[in-house]
Amino acid sequence: MSFSNDFLNIIDGKKVSSAISQPVINPSTEDVIASVPNATKEQLDEAIKAASTAFPAWAALPVGKRQHAMVELGQLLQKHLENFVSLLMREGGKTKDLATIEAMQAVAWFCEGGAKQSLPDEVLLDSPERKVIVRYVPVGVCAAITPFNFPLSLMVWKLAPALVTGNVVIVKPSPHAPLTAIKLVELAQQVLPPGVLNILAGDINLGKQLCEHPEIRRISVTGSTAAGKDIMRSAANNLARVTLELGGNDPAIILPDVDPQELAPKLFWATFHNSGQICVALKRIYIHEDVYDAVRDALVAYARTITVGDVSQPGVGVGPVQNRVGFKKVKSFLEDCKKNGYKFALGGEVDHNRKGFFVPITIVDNPPENSMIVQEEPFGPVVPLVKWNDEENVIRRANATVYGLAASVWGKDIKRAEAIAKRIESGTVWINESLIFHWDYPFGGFKHSGIGVEHSKAGLMSWTNTQTMTIHA
Template sequence: MLVAYTDAIEAEREELEKLLVKESGKPLELAKTELDMSLRWLRAFTTMEVKDEVLDDNEDRTITQTFPPLGVCCGIVPWNWPVLLGLGKVGPALITGNVIIVKPSPFTPYCDLKLGEIGTKTFPPGVLQVISGDDSLGPMLTEHPDIDKITFTGSIETGKRVMQSCAKTLKSVTLELGGNDPAIICDDVDIDAIVPKIATLVFLNSGQICMLIKRIYVHENIYDKFRDAFVTYAKTIKVGDGFEPDVLIGPLQNSMQYEKLKDLYKSVNTCNWKLALEGRIVSESKGYFVTPSIIDNPPEDSKIVVEEPFGPIVLLLKWSSEDEVLDRANDSKCGLGASVWSKDLDRAERMARCLSAGSVWINSHFDVAPNVPFGGHKWSGIGSEWGMTGLKAYCNSRSLWKWKK
């Protein structure tokens, strides 16, 4: 049935892509990418199976670990990737034998409601349900005694409330929360080659992705050259309506995020942080448009460094020694993702293994796959989604002892 569901979504992908642009503000090319990934991931989930594991087998007994489904699961989905992150919960839940209720963000309900509508033509009643509502709906689901698992993707503060609510019925919970991802740039990189890639990994989806690069630590030997090249490239990035060609930065998705970013920009001016590129609130536009902003080496304890901006704003920070930059990169309550950029792969891996994050990349960032576990350290989450680790999170663990004599 999951294969048939995937085929049904693919048949209506064009409508979903346009709906994504209208609802979330993301550029059409990114909406197409989201649908491509979602369909690939669903097909990948259909090939994955949580198998029994024989722990001990001798002439007297066999001990097998089995993984029965939890039962009724609920996926609470954010507004920045409503299709991919919605189906990224649906696929694992169903393939492990559960049923699932999807609660979309009140900012982007229509894409997930469309996925639910498609599901009614594929699954028996009750297997996949989508329930939309305001912020009062979430607690009703997290406290409900007949729901066995909550999988939540969203902010740290909301994640804390979800966990507190789930504790009332001791239900299973997976939390994928915010990040403040560092990227460490070593002094041997090819600046011209990596700047376009890093800029995309900063400003994609208007910076509204938890695992994009937020802090760029650049070695002092190349800091000025990297900064100048980064600013030059950022000035070429097109900001506009998602249906316009070649747009990388669309509008911020909602007024709440827009107001947060406006307050952050006020802090930049109040604190007199140096700007390598001054972003602009495009107040005369019909949407929440903001142009890229690059902060030049602000104090490490400043608000802009400590908090996740979740917008088209990034920090450049200077470093000199490996131990120092690793300490600074890890000095955060978040630990979602991190990356090291260097031609010396041994050096890069040595540094990467010292970073406290659930996903660490070398010469890349923001790579994800359905067969690879994804989760955060510290305040960035509890548990993992995807991969066998993620699939097992939708199961109970049962030890089966079989005595032969």
């Protein structure tokens, strides 16, 4: 069963267009693959009114019925899985394997995460004189602002807990990758009552209007740190609550006891999956000097086996950067490396005659700690390798950043790796693995990498108000 060819806003269960539209570009070819409407302020008001009207009945449903709706949503997504995979490849520049992983993760988040999580009342005291109950009450009309790099799964990360706790949602997808989000919300109308889930495509102005709207009670955002700050400012007047999952400059620390050949593929995919456009991808890899050359050479050798190209072609392992803005940003990092004379162990040269937003897999060989490529996040297929020889020093360097989203430690001495991991200032620290997520594992950032967490009971609670009820006999 194929999707319809239209990509329209969904308000109160109905498809809605607008006078102004914006193109969506295939990053592999730079061809326009669709147009989506730019929602107006009036349409935003209509969507929020529809959501407000739908909220009381949805919140009053027994949680078991909302959980069942999550299962139905997951099954609907599974039924159309091939369509979602194809769309992710075209709008996101993802390989088929990666697009399939994303779509299947979204299915699981609905069918298992959303279907199993709940916040039952908690009895704190039950005596002859008094009973004290804690209730978790849905917030109301919420905004979900989603990014371009994982436009389907990161939206579902927000929708499953928001809906199962009884909230209603307005989704505002990235203008660079709105198509899969629109199609999921369109399909969801087969399961959800009108107004419970709405979607509005648009630019930064729509996002600002959404965040400033007095009836928006909560805003969940995945995006850059700069965007997160803007959203906090917009939300402040109405004291709308925010959860922000923002940028990162994620360090990996490689201990001297690793096996370079075994490690290389793991480091490669932890760094270059989705062309490095993952908020928790490895952004700077600190390698002990005893194994630096061996790890570098093994990583370069493995990287040479991976083809960068149009994801619709066979044998391609890494696709393009998703949009022109990101493409220009990544190129600025390469230009800075060249200007400062840093050595490339691999890559570094963009083919400007090639159509598509392609950046070669680039590995920068031991640049200075204060270099742009070490201190900032390129969000593309470029990574610096940096030597270390003193444990205290490398921990200090790993933490010497405004970011604190994720980190990893790699080595056979697990006790040493764990001791280092406990001193890293980030919301997630993986040991001998990376990019592992689960609806029961809290996920959030320290410092400028975010506020609050997604997933787990803590993430579920963030979609609710906590109410204490006391009953005097």
